[in-house]
Amino acid sequence: MKERKLRARLIYNPSSGQEIMKKNVADVLEKLESFGYEASAFQTKISPKSAEIEAKRATQDGFDLIVAAGGDGTINEVVSGISGNEKRPKLAIIPAGTTNDLARALKIPRNNPIDAVDIIGKNQTLKVDVGVATPIGKDSKYFINIAAGGALTELTYSVPSNLKTMFGYLAYLSKGAELLPRVKCEKVRVTHDQGVFEGKMSMFFVALTNSVGGFEKIAPDAKLDDGKFTLILVKTDKLFELIALLGMVANGSGKHVNDVNVEYIKTSHLKVEPLEQKRPTLINLDGEFGGEAPVEFDNLKNHIEMFVNLDEINDLNYIGDDEETLAFEAVAQKFAEEADRMKSE
Structure with missing residues (x-):
């Protein structure tokens, strides 16, 4: 009997981070395919809770992985769509917003979607708390x-x-x-x-x-x-x-x-x-x-299993030296x- 292929759903906000995700959707999907997933994408709409509704639908449809790409608000919506279900898929994030707080905590590279999705390939996960x-x-x-x-x-x-x-x-x-x-x-x-x-x-x-x-x-x-x-x-x-x-x-x-x-x-x-x-x-x-x-x-x-950068998660330093980080450090x-x-x- 042929083994079922894992399915991944990319849910991305096209407006986040100077529209960085719009330029990288195809490359992200190709990466997910290389990690063994049958990958597809959903672009969020202007309508309220667009990402949350799609995350709930994908969860109930049995997707194995949801990748949330956008700012903290988009990630919150995806988490909300997943969390109310008894069986929940794994979650990965591609930070493309303003503050990207969760990405900082998980040590996910910011403002570089391909580097962020590469964390999935490391296959390091953690069951994280949800409030x-x-x-x-x-x-x-x-x-x-x-x-x-x-x-x-x-x-x-x-x-x-x-x-x-x-x-x-x-x-x-x-x-x-x-x-x-x-x-x-x-x-x-x-x-x-x-x-x-x-x-x-x-x-x-x-x-x-x-x-x-x-x-x-x-x-x-x-x-x-x-x-x-x-x-x-x-x-x-x-x-x-x-x-x-x-x-x-x-x-x-x-x-x-x-x-x-x-x-x-x-x-x-x-x-x-x-x-x-x-x-x-x-x-x-x-x-x-x-x-x-x-x-x-x-x-x-331990409500949601997330892909995290375990190699760096205890590191006290920021990841990268991008312009945003340097500007923040100067203000701090x-x-x-x-x-x-x-x-x-």
Whole structure:
């Protein structure tokens, strides 16, 4: 009896990363064929949840591998389409977006689709955790890298898509600097595995990986497969204290985790409840709008098997020396220098 050939479905966003995927679809499919897959492609539409709907269809149709090509939003949609099914295909990613946080954590080459798909050929996989966010009274939504709430969560929605395509990281960093002075604390109750935090908070992060907004050390001890979130609560809205925290994150020292203005907690479940809601606490899931608090988060341990670069996954350095990385490192250095200057004053 002839053995069934493995099937792979490439789901790609044609607009991501200066339309880099449109130029490489044929080469990616050829690579997948060389790895033993019967490969086909789906180009996402402008309609909502296009990638999610196709990922769900391909999963239920029994595909063995789904390759998600695009930015963090496209990858989130594909993860969402896969995660609700009992039998799930393996997942690989080709990063072609602005921040590419998941790719940074998995050490997948960025902005080079052929190098990224070559990771599949190494046949190194890891069963990674997936997060579920459930706003009270609303449907659950999945995320695979980061959930955030409070100040700065509007950052992703505030940067026009054409600027993200043209300027990438620098568009986010410029908008972030503009929003910092508007950060305000609100009183919340956060229930987690270790107990309850009740007090003032300006923002929170629920991380599955160590990379948030391009900062690869914001959750320095995050593990991809331990069933735990890294919960970071920021308890200040003072501009100079926020800049100091950013400086500690940017210089990679990891000292921010012990700062008096930070709660740094490991937990598999948490609930965030605003106690004096002056304005809605918006939730950001992998860079996309995820509803409003109150919200609960659950960690689905080892939920999806992903192709990762295991040879490099513990490496503390960035992959490559592309223009985006060099630009980010320059901005990070400026954050660190500014923090040091303010401490000395």
